Amino acid sequence: MQRIYLDNNSTTRPAAEVVNAMLPWLRDHHANPSSPHPSGEASADAVRAARSQVAALIGSQASEISFTSGASESISTAFASALSTADESRTKVIVSSVEHSAVKYNAERAAETGWEVVTIGVDEEGRLDRGALLSELDESCALVSLILANNETGVLTDLEGLGAACRAAGASLHVDAVQAPGKVDLDVAALACDFLSLSGHKFHGPAGIGVLFVRSGHPFRPLILGGPQESERRAGTENVAGIVGLGCACQIAKQQAANPELLSTIEGLRNALEQRLLAALGNSRANGAGAPRVPGTSNVYLGGSEAAFVLAMIGQAGVDASAGSACNATSTAPSPVLMAMGRDEAEASGCLRFSLSAHTTRDEIERAAETVIAAVEALGAL
Ligand code: PLP
Numbered sequence: 370m371q372r373i374y375l376d377n378n379s380t381t382r383p384a385a386e387v388v389n390a391m392l393p394w395l396r397d398h399h400a401n402p403s404s405p406h407p408s409g410e411a412s413a414d415a416v417r418a419a420r421s422q423v424a425a426l427i428g429s430q431a432s433e434i435s436f437t438s439g440a441s442e443s444i445s446t447a448f449a450s451a452l453s454t455a456d457e458s459r460t461k462v463i464v465s466s467v468e469h470s471a472v473k474y475n476a477e478r479a480a481e482t483g484w485e486v487v488t489i490g491v492d493e494e495g496r497l498d499r500g501a502l503l504s505e506l507d508e509s510c511a512l513v514s515l516i517l518a519n520n521e522t523g524v525l526t527d528l529e530g531l532g533a534a535c536r537a538a539g540a541s542l543h544v545d546a547v548q549a550p551g552k553v554d555l556d557v558a559a560l561a562c563d564f565l566s567l568s569g570h571k572f573h574g575p576a577g578i579g580v581l582f583v584r585s586g587h588p589f590r591p592l593i594l595g596g597p598q599e600s601e602r603r604a605g606t607e608n609v610a611g612i613v614g615l616g617c618a619c620q621i622a623k624q625q626a627a628n629p630e631l632l633s634t635i636e637g638l639r640n641a642l643e644q645r646l647l648a649a650l651g652n653s654r655a656n657g658a659g660a661p662r663v664p665g666t667s668n669v670y671l672g673g674s675e676a677a678f679v680l681a682m683i684g685q686a687g688v689d690a691s692a693g694s695a696c697n698a699t700s701t702a703p704s705p706v707l708m709a710m711g712r713d714e715a716e717a718s719g720c721l722r723f724s725l726s727a728h729t730t731r732d733e734i735e736r737a738a739e740t741v742i743a744a745v746e747a748l749g750a751l
Contacts, residue, residue, distance in 0.1 A: 419616025440568035455511035522657035523666025532561025574618030578611035636664035665725035
């Protein structure tokens with residue numbers, strides 16, 4: 370039987386259209402977009418078209434888009450740039466307590482090099498303490514970095530007005546929007562951000578390609594040096610096939626985010642899974658369910674079973690899910706995101722994340738729910 374894949378926040382399957390768009394650039398064309406001959410110009414045209422597709426997804430100008438190897442590079446570049454171009458009087462960096470490790474580790478590196486890093490907490494549903502953030506935001510702040518859609522819980526950060534507040538304080542705002550494409554409308558003007566990061570494989574594009582948006586005119590210093598590519602913002606010969614695939618994925622994500630019926634179908638399946646688990650498993654709860662969330666993410670406390678054991682058992686039975694961020698999957702430490710939401714270690718170690726896609730079916734959800742319930746009951750009986 371086909372495996373049931375409920376781990377789309379870790380990575381998604383590339384869409385058929387994405388693979389088809391990429392194939393000619395892997396098989397038939399190989400010229401360097403910087404080469405001044407017709408084959409090189411064809412590659413440069415393909416990169417240009419993809420840049421416009423990314424810009425259309427986030428409401429930016431094409432010239433504000435740089436391609437990177439993924440979101441981790443994009444986030445690292447935003448941090449390095451914002452901190453190296455900030456005025457010397459600025460000493461502070463603000464992040465939230467539910468950031469992905471890509472932001473968290475960059476904030477830790479900043480702290481090691483003398484920056485004061487202020488971490489703003491969230492409530493038990495994962496909602497940012499906006500008041501605390503606004504009271505920390507002053508003229509000593511160089512950078513604020515916030516996740517838009519949480520990778521573990523799906524909870525959406527309310528960024529309303531924060532971009533304007535950052536601008537008034539003269540601080541750069543970076544938005545980690547990696548989990549947002551295809552799920553919510555993305556608009557850099559409304560977000561009023563200076564940097565925004567995306568990663569192709571999180572929304573049915575290829576892995577190994579990402580995006581850094583830098584607002585036009587915003588001070589910028591590249592992290593990767595070596596050549597004039599990407600308007601001197603990111604050196605290195607372009608991954609043309611990856612860029613073409615990413616552009617195609619942006620087009621699909623834009624259509625999906627503008628399709629309320631599809632989004633409510635995904636949400637309905639997520640809710641059905643949650644309701645079935647919560648009804649069957651005593652003492653269970655859905656983390657972040659009281660806050661606005663993206664439609665396809667569910668994070669469930671299973672009522673006392675160790676998530677790692679349940680994960681192994683359902684994996685054997687054909688269901689792929691996750692016990693938190695894939696980047697922390699090899700760690701046995703409880704999820705820092707759930708701990709930040711006030712869960713204790715035992716509870717944070719007893720949660721599973723299910724992340725759906727537009728391809729998830731009702732039959733898969735029903736079979737996955739029964740598989741999880743059977744695994745928890747079997748563990749309970751031991
Ligand atoms: N930010 C968030 C919210 C993520 O979910 C991820 C990946 O899990 C990243 C950043 C890093 O993306 P990548 O591994 O593609 O560089």
